[in-house]
Amino acid sequence: MGKERGEGKYSHGFSHGEMESLASICEAVLPPSSSMEDQTLQSFYRASGSQPPIPDEIAELLTKRGLIEAKLIVRIVLLMLSTRLGTLLLCGALSFTWNFPYINKFSSLCLEDREKVLQKWFKHCLFTPIRIAFIYVKVMCLYIFFSRVDGTVKNPAWKAIGYQLETDGDLSQVPKDRLLQKGMIETKHETHETLVQSLIQKGLKATQDSKQEHIKVQCDVVIVGSGCGGGVAAAVLASSGQKVVVLEKGDYFTPAEYSPYEGPSLERLYECGGVLPTVDGNMMILAGATVGGGSAVNWSACIKTPKSVLREWADNHKIPVFGTTEYLSAMDIVCKRLGVTENCVQESFQNQVLRKGCENLGLKVEKVPRNSSEDHYCGSCGYGCKQGDKKGTDCTWLVDAVNHGAVILTGCKAERFILEKNKSGSKRKRKCLGVIAKSLNETITMKLQFEAKVTISACGALLTPPLMLSSGLKNRNIGRNLHLHPVLMAWGYFPEPNTEFKGKSYEGGIITSVHKVVSGDSDVKAIIETPQLGPASFATLCPWVSGLDMKNRMTKFSRTSHLITIVRDQGSGEVKLEGRISYYLSREDKENLKAGLRRAIQILIAAGAVEVGTHRSDGQRIKCKGLNEKEIEEFLETVSPVDGAISFAENWVLYSSAHQMGSCRMGINEKEGAVNENGESWEAEGLFVCDASVLPSAVGVNPMITIEATAYCLSNRIAEFLRIQQTKKVY
Structure with a gap:
């Protein structure tokens, strides 16, 4: 800058x-x-x-x-x-x-x-x-x-909009230890020669093949990705005695190294620097791209897979594991390892608004468990938790993995899987022997060839499909059935002084309360939660009516409460090339979003907002003072999802997504899924997927616990697969 x-x-x-x-x-x-x-x-x-x-x-x-x-x-x-x-x-x-x-x-x-x-x-x-x-x-x-930040890490607009982060507090309790250091190789600090030596020092067999311009590395298991799926798989397989290598294209940060500021954080920690739209421009997508993946930057919500979803996956999709005590036990194990707590000592401004509005309307509002302490009051966990309180895979499962000898390479991007003709007599025509990767350090020009007994793709629902397709796999489900939990937002302005709701919009726990919008037949149409929005995200999502109107809106930033409506989407999309995502909402999705938006506005009005609105491009909003029930209902009738940003519609809205699932889903056969119930590719023996892309459909709630519990079950099966292989060789 x-x-x-x-x-x-x-x-x-x-x-x-x-x-x-x-x-x-x-x-x-x-x-x-x-x-x-x-x-x-x-x-x-x-x-x-x-x-x-x-x-x-x-x-x-x-x-x-x-x-x-x-x-x-x-x-x-x-x-x-x-x-x-x-x-x-x-x-x-x-x-x-x-x-x-x-x-x-x-x-x-x-x-x-x-x-x-x-x-x-x-x-x-x-x-x-x-x-x-x-x-x-x-x-x-x-x-x-x-x-933008200048040399003093300030933006001249921030004071005017009421954005003043406390950065000079007591940081003595912030963990500074690099918990993963003994298993970490950061390729940005390496050369060809030192990289080989570093690999050997970590207990790996590594050789430099100058003729083929490869550095060959041998291990038992190579995992692409270190997030919710990859982190769990690394811990389970390393603790079972396997020599595990984890490849992560992002960098490693300790809590003390995280920035509390939006711009630098999005650039360092998110896919495409936090600027990742669908190809039609209708939706903006957030996905983690650092050690710990999404778990390092998510909003701490730890909600177990709904029972109705588990029944659907077990009965309709014929994936037995989701109907077993094995899976229920896995969720409990995951929650225990993440230190999940049920209560919140002090709720944030936005969560206070959500809770009070629901209570005033007689609506049920539930506590959201978090992977942090009960008194955790951090509004910047989406930029990496600077307090070191939130427990992502970078400070839980990956620590377990390196303590059992796992090695993590950062700045290392997988390019393709190594596939050869399968001669074992298996139904699978190919066999996976490992993965070819490259260092993002331009001084290391040699490719890295990881040879392994088992290869696991855990780079998420946006990147696993392109990696599999670029390797020559053909299954029709790869890259399809992508679910995004589409999000729309409503906002309410609560000017100061307001003694009932204390704090600012950017302070405190991000998600501690949730309201479920339920239809007459008890089906959940949408859930309503609260988001983290820094000034830049707030501004880009706000409708632009005029330059002066935009500045006026921004001066209300710190006391504008947003409620997000999340739906379990029936529509889906595709991602077959990296960075090119297409997505389509179904009619049911739009109806559910409408129900959620209406309810969100009702909650904001009931909580005492002086003005409420949506992010529709015409600046849709209404002053609340003196409104009667008829006027409120008339306004609510105008609230509905509309076409996306580049459509021909006069009024449009920009959707957003922070959850991506289902793009390499499990299936009972190769027509129904890209992988089987053990996560193994239908086409290539020894190639497994262990991330959100294997989920049969959308979850409908924040998916971290679902992803980690699924990964726990799958990685235990992979460990058994390796044990059986080893037994066959011994005998």
Whole structure:
């Protein structure tokens, strides 16, 4: 951060004309104004989205993270806006001027007219590419503006919006020990020569094959991924006597090394730096990409698999393990290892709102167990728990694994599985011999070839399918049946002073309460929880109506409570290439989301919000003072899920997802699933999947306990598989 335009430090490749157009759009998204008396607010309102180096950082982010077609569309639109003719085509009559040559290019339009153009694109444009371009620029502009940190780790906008993190507290109790160090090899610190020596020192047989340009490593089990599935599998298999290697493309951080700030945390800990949309732009996806995977950055909720879901998986999908005491016992073992607690000493502002609103309506609200202590009051667990209280796989299962001799390689990305023709007489035509990986350290050019008796893919529902397909597997279920637990949000504003709800929106335990929206036949249509939203996430999800409206919304950030509606989706998507995710909501999903959104708004009103609304693009909201039941119901009738961000709909909404499942699901045969009930590929002997992608369908609740319990059962079966193989060799 902190680079100035013109210094030659940017590699985005945008032309001067494109950058001029981009800066002009950014200024209209967040324009300067001066109507506030308070000095702090004056500084914020006078700030602009076009201030250097924000446009250059947007161009960098788009180049680095944007989908190919999005980059192309944005650059075409920017290029057109840099010319008079292109501006006429895209902006119409607003581009006219009384002076020769009578047409302005976009950057020459007055700020008011530029804002009118954006409003037109945002609300009424039926030419989808223009809308795509604007949404990308708008989202990235707001994200960078509110997430930037300078040399003193501050953002000039934060004080104005009431965002003041306590970073100078007592950190003496924060764990500084690198619990995984004795099993850790961080490839970013290695060279070819030192890497081989480090592998040998960890008890592995490693040789450098210069002819084939490989470093060969032999082990019993190689696991790709260190999250909820991979961490559990590593612990179980290492404790059974197997020499286990875990490959993780992300880095390892101790609690003391986590940042409390949104921008740096998303960049270091999340897939694609936290900027991962579906290909149609309708949904933004969050997925962990660090040692511990999703367990290192999730919101601590530890909800067991619902009994109705277990019955469905056992009876309808014919996967017996989900109907056994073995699975129930696995959930108890997982909860014990994670130190799950049932109570919360002090609930956060948002959870207070959820609980009070439900109580005032006579609705049931349940406590959410967490993998932390009962007095854990940390609002930044989504950025890695700096207090070291939350127990992800990085400080539980992986510790067990390295204590039993497991080795973890960070900065190491798997490229393909090593498959050969199966000569054992098995029904499976192929046999997996290991995995080929590469170090993300560019000084290590040799590939790493891990040869193992068992290979486990545990890199999550978004990455396991592309890895399997790139290895030559063909099963029709690989990459399909992807469930995302789609999320929509409602918000309520609770201005200070308010003695009933203490705290700020970004403080305290993220999820400690849940309300289930139940239909007449007792089916759960949706669950309502509370999210973690830093200033940048808040801004990017907020509807943009005008620049001034956006700034006004942001000044209410710290006392705006959000409630998220999560549904157990019947619709599904596909992910067959890394980073390219498609997804479709079913009609039932939309109805359930509507029921959840309506209930969320009712809860916010009942809790005493002075204003409530949704994230619909038209800025849908209503003042609550003096509302009667009829007026509330009339407003609720207008609340419903609408088409996604790049559709032709005048009003649209951006969905989000933090749970991904089912893209390599278990099945009773190869027509029904990508793997069998033991997690083994139907096509390749010795290749197993042990992550959320094996789940037969969506869970309907936060899935961490389900993933870990499933991984526990599967890895115990893999251990038995290896024991039998060893017995056969002995005899």
